Amino acid sequence: MYSRNTSNFYLGLFCLAFALFLIFIWIPLDTDTGLVDKIRRRLVIGDALAPTIAAVFLAIGGLVLIIFERRVPSQPYMTGQNLRFISVTSFLLIISLILMRYTGPLAVWIANLSGGEPLEYRLLRDTPPWKYIGYFIGGTVMITGLIAQVESVLSWRTLRIAVLAAILLIVIYDLPFDDLLLPPNGDV
Amino acid sequence: MGTLDYIWLGILAVFQGPEMFAVFGLPISVTLVMVFCGFLLGIAVGATPGLAGPVAMAIALPILISIFGYSPDALLPVMGFLIGIMKGATIGGAVPAILFNTPGTPDAYMTTLDGYPMAERGQAKKALRIAHLSSASGDTFSDLVLFVCAPFLAIFVEAYLDLPEKTALLILSLSFIAAVIGGSPAKGLISTGLGLLAVYVGTGEDFYPRMSMGTQQLARGFPITTAVLGVLIIGSAFKGLEELWQEKKSKGIIEPAAESGDQRLSFADIRRLSPYIARSALIGTAIGALPGIGSTLAATLGYTLGKNRYQKRKPAEDPDFGTGVPEGIAATEAANSSVSGANLIPVLSLGIPGNAAAVFLILAADSIGGFNPGPSVFKFTKDVVNPELVVAFGLFTAMFLANILNWTIGGVFMRSMGIMIRIPKQILLPVVLLMTLTAIYVQETRMEAIWFALGFGVLGYIMRGFAISPLPFVIAFILGGKLEDSARQAFSATGNDPFFLFTSPIAAVFMALSVGVILYAARKSKDEK
Numbered sequence: 001m002y003s004r005n006t007s008n009f010y011l012g013l014f015c016l017a018f019a020l021f022l023i024f025i026w027i028p029l030d031t032d033t034g035l036v037d038k039i040r041r042r043l044v045i046g047d048a049l050a051p052t053i054a055a056v057f058l059a060i061g062g063l064v065l066i067i068f069e070r071r072v073p074s075q076p077y078m079t080g081q082n083l084r085f086i087s088v089t090s091f092l093l094i095i096s097l098i099l100m101r102y103t104g105p106l107a108v109w110i111a112n113l114s115g116g117e118p119l120e121y122r123l124l125r126d127t128p129p130w131k132y133i134g135y136f137i138g139g140t141v142m143i144t145g146l147i148a149q150v151e152s153v154l155s156w157r158t159l160r161i162a163v164l165a166a167i168l169l170i171v172i173y174d175l176p177f178d179d180l181l182l183p184p185n186g187d188v
Numbered sequence: 189m190g191t192l193d194y195i196w197l198g199i200l201a202v203f204q205g206p207e208m209f210a211v212f213g214l215p216i217s218v219t220l221v222m223v224f225c226g227f228l229l230g231i232a233v234g235a236t237p238g239l240a241g242p243v244a245m246a247i248a249l250p251i252l253i254s255i256f257g258y259s260p261d262a263l264l265p266v267m268g269f270l271i272g273i274m275k276g277a278t279i280g281g282a283v284p285a286i287l288f289n290t291p292g293t294p295d296a297y298m299t300t301l302d303g304y305p306m307a308e309r310g311q312a313k314k315a316l317r318i319a320h321l322s323s324a325s326g327d328t329f330s331d332l333v334l335f336v337c338a339p340f341l342a343i344f345v346e347a348y349l350d351l352p353e354k355t356a357l358l359i360l361s362l363s364f365i366a367a368v369i370g371g372s373p374a375k376g377l378i379s380t381g382l383g384l385l386a387v388y389v390g391t392g393e394d395f396y397p398r399m400s401m402g403t404q405q406l407a408r409g410f411p412i413t414t415a416v417l418g419v420l421i422i423g424s425a426f427k428g429l430e431e432l433w434q435e436k437k438s439k440g441i442i443e444p445a446a447e448s449g450d451q452r453l454s455f456a457d458i459r460r461l462s463p464y465i466a467r468s469a470l471i472g473t474a475i476g477a478l479p480g481i482g483s484t485l486a487a488t489l490g491y492t493l494g495k496n497r498y499q500k501r502k503p504a505e506d507p508d509f510g511t512g513v514p515e516g517i518a519a520t521e522a523a524n525s526s527v528s529g530a531n532l533i534p535v536l537s538l539g540i541p542g543n544a545a546a547v548f549l550i551l552a553a554d555s556i557g558g559f560n561p562g563p564s565v566f567k568f569t570k571d572v573v574n575p576e577l578v579v580a581f582g583l584f585t586a587m588f589l590a591n592i593l594n595w596t597i598g599g600v601f602m603r604s605m606g607i608m609i610r611i612p613k614q615i616l617l618p619v620v621l622l623m624t625l626t627a628i629y630v631q632e633t634r635m636e637a638i639w640f641a642l643g644f645g646v647l648g649y650i651m652r653g654f655a656i657s658p659l660p661f662v663i664a665f666i667l668g669g670k671l672e673d674s675a676r677q678a679f680s681a682t683g684n685d686p687f688f689l690f691t692s693p694i695a696a697v698f699m700a701l702s703v704g705v706i707l708y709a710a711r712k713s714k715d716e717k
Binding site for chain 2: 007008011012015019022026027030031032033042043044045046047048050051053054055056057058059060061062064065068069072074076077078081082085086089090093097101135139142143146147149150151152161162165166169173177179180181182183184186187
């Protein structure tokens with residue numbers, strides 16, 4: 001992160017604008033009670049008060065940045081490289097989580113194609129090996145992808161490490177406990 | 189029944205409880221074994237990046253209850269195990285903070301500021317020794333205070349802090365954190381505002397969950413694990429991975445940290461660190477005794493006051509706080525470890541937890557029954573035995589046992605976890621990321637929690653990019669709900685007085701301090717410019 005002498009000003013402006021959006025648009029439109037409310041002739045604190053105070057914190061922070069800290073020497077900000085890194089990382093994580101969520105049910109669907117008694121993933125979500133498929137594939141892809149991104153190279157060694165790590169986490173979180181569910185088995 | 193009789197009964201309840209096994213004919217009670225096992229598990233969990241004491245407690249509690257059942261005999265073994273985890277995880281939590289710059293809990297965040305730079309300079313073992321010494325010292329002091337003062341302090345705190353004062357105290361905590369963390373009060377306020385905003389989504393008293401945009405996903409609010417672990421651990425993992433990525437791009441290789449310099453802790457080191465440890469132990473114990481404040485504020489306050497003392501006294505050529513100074517680790521670890529003992533005072537006497545670990549103690553007491561944290565616990569009845577007071581002194585004994593383990597095997601076991609530094613960070617961080625997401629899921633059992641955690645992780649990464657400390661966010665998230673509840677109750681209890689925060693002298697002083705600390709920090713920041 002590098003220093004640019006206007007970043008505090010723009011960050012302050014953004015916070016101030018966001019706070020005003022919260023106070024005048026989001027909170028009033030998306031909260032049923034006001035700052036204070038009357039219930040059975042009694043005055044009570046409404047649901048809008050607390051988030052409004054949160055927005056006031058943001059607004060004051062933004063104003064202090066604009067007025068008092070606008071010219072401080074060190075003003076880190078997000079560079080294009082930072083944005084590129086977090087975008088690629090987010091993409092990798094989204095792909096891994098989609099695989100984690102859907103490969104188990106997909107495996108059951110494929111198994112059903114071969115005939116026999118039809119299976120349902122929901123009923124198998126606590127039965128090995130079905131319950132591990134999504135977590136294992138999604139977890140392996142996540143670890144492999146992130147290591148490969150940092151090392152700028154995809155190798156068999158990376159894949160082996162990811163497979164071992166995914167198995168280790170299954171051993172830690174699932175094998176000793178009957179009542180814990182690995183992702184995504186609580187959702188299906 | 190006098191006070192000493194109650195203490196003695198509490199000790200006996202631990203040592204003469206149901207027998208687990210015998211060593212040379214000497215019966216070893218199940219509570220002793222549970223404290224021991226909990227302590228070792230706590231260190232291992234605390235030392236594993238991405239895990240923390242509360243996660244282990246959350247996973248262990250249903251298992252423990254299914255083993256020990258719901259009888260009053262289950263109270264000491266189950267709560268002893270949880271106390272073991274709490275104590276072990278406190279010292280273990282310094283390991284990932286120092287070795288990997290990934291604090292397992294908000295309390296350990298300040299430890300990263302000086303611990304990680306020391307590890308980067310090859311002084312990881314020395315940093316771990318300092319953390320252990322400070323942590324065990326603070327813990328011992330706090331336990332002593334708990335044992336001696338608990339009943340009196342419980343009565344004192346309850347007498348002087350009513351609802352408006354508690355509300356004002358929470359506001360003071362938030363203002364203080366916003367003003368002192370990260371060197372910029374403006375960014376501290378922004379971080380606090382974001383934390384409060386996040387905790388208020390989907391909550392409230394109305395039928396319609398506020399700010400949920402009509403969606404089911406937001407209607408339940410953001411689970412605390414997603415916000416805390418997301419901003420602190422996932423955000424930190426993203427940042428760590430990015431630094432490695434940049435290093436690889438600029439140098440072509442990623443260099444592992446190698447040990448260098450003397451790793452031992454000399455007597456001169458201990459003497460130099462002692463004032464910092466003593467001062468932080470006092471701060472942590474005092475804060476722990478206040479209801480609902482907790483160890484994160486203690487760590488912050490201990491670190492900040494330690495920093496002020498150090499900066500005033502150090503020779504000009506010595507390094508600053510935040511660049512790998514042993515005093516920084518000592519000040520933080522002594523403060524956050526000394527909270528756990530004193531924190532049992534509000535937990536047992538008022539039922540108000542000061543940190544996440546204490547929440548599980550209350551949960552265990554609620555689930556098992558036979559022990560209701562509240563004013564009845566500290567009633568010294570003379571004619572009939574108050575069983576709750578016996579359990580309370582049994583818990584104090586368990587705290588002491590964990591403390592002895594802390595001094596004897598804690599340091600060795602903690603440092604043995606230092607072996608994890610040999611694992612390359614580019615391998616460890618992705619594994620930590622998956623482990624954190626898994627830990628969140630097994631608690632919340634819905635994929636939304638993982639998506640929320642990743643969202644908070646990206647927020648934590650962006651905040652770090654703009655040099656906004658994530659800690660005020662986390663503290664605001666933890667205290668936000670309590671703040672709103674106590675404000676609602678105080679407003680109602682004072683007959684809808686809109687100035688309820690200013691009518692009592694103590695609350696008015698807290699409010700004046702809240703404004704004062706922000707103005708002082710803003711002015712100081714302007715002067716430094």
